Amino acid sequence: MSDREGPRRPPGSGRRELADELARLAARPEVARALRLAQIQGLLGTPAVPLRAATPHTEGQPPASGEPAAISIWRPRREGGEIVFERPEPLPLGDHYAARRRFSGRPATGVRRLCFLGESVAAGYLLAPGLTPAQVLEAHLGHASDRPWEVIDLARTNETLPGLVETLRSVEQLAPEIIVVFAGNNFGLLETPALSPFSPSVEARQAYALALRDDGLAGPVKEARRRLGRLMENALAEVAALADAMGARVVWIVPE
Incomplete structure (x- = not known):
């Protein structure tokens, strides 16, 4: 392996494997709900729902x-x-x-x-x-x-x-x-x-x-x-x- 290629990732740490693992976890209702609520609150980046300030x-x-x-x-x-x-x-x-x-x-x-x-x-x-x-x-x-x-x-x-x-x-x-x-x-x-x-x-x-x-x-x-x-x-x-x-x-x- 040349220096240009950089260090190899450990087995199972590729993006595909990580995405598959995330998908398996997100299939569980409680995990999917937690992720969705985190997205709505903007904790995962841009909020999924542009909520106005709640009162x-x-x-x-x-x-x-x-x-x-x-x-x-x-x-x-x-x-x-x-x-x-x-x-x-x-x-x-x-x-x-x-x-x-x-x-x-x-x-x-x-x-x-x-x-x-x-x-x-x-x-x-x-x-x-x-x-x-x-x-x-x-x-x-x-x-x-x-x-x-x-x-x-x-x-x-x-x-x-x-x-x-x-x-x-x-x-x-x-x-x-x-x-x-x-x-x-x-x-x-x-x-x-x-x-x-x-x-x-x-x-x-x-x-x-x-x-x-x-x-x-x-x-x-x-x-x-x-x-x-x-x-x-x-x-x-x-x-x-x-x-x-x-x-x-x-x-x-x-x-x-």
Whole structure:
């Protein structure tokens, strides 16, 4: 070996071996969650989620922030010194989102606020806008509590994990006490579309072929399950960190 080549690394210390070991450790749920939380807090470099400075939740007072940002398709605008969020007029046959045209950034005095996110079942697919889970939940909370509740319906059909987390990032502006996520039914279909021999991506088709070669027909299924598990771990860690930053409780409901 010439001096130019430098000292050899000890066996098992190459980047590939280190990466494999890290991947094996990160496959454990508790390790993946710890790594994700460390990334969100910026301990591993650039934070994965650009969190605004968190302040303790004060009922009726949105957390301190800069200029208001859109919440899904609801765009902010100032009206009489207050911030309201308004969506475009729904299409004649409806669209993927709740039909409610507008809601205020600040909860009304004495009203408790809950933000409701999710996919088709949460949006009341085929029954909306006449009847939605958010409407039913608001009615039940009103009967069960001595104070009124407002349920902000942010569910949409064909929701994905990245889309759900992106919406949740902006929910801080609404100062919710509780966040309900009603989702999970679509993730097996929508979160692994690239794992297919028909994917337009050459890299995706190669990954499918490798999984098929290594484990037969069960290979792509195992790989899809692994990818979905990793996506879910990351999303749950992110949701937990975001909710903690805004001082809200989270309830996640998985449809059958």
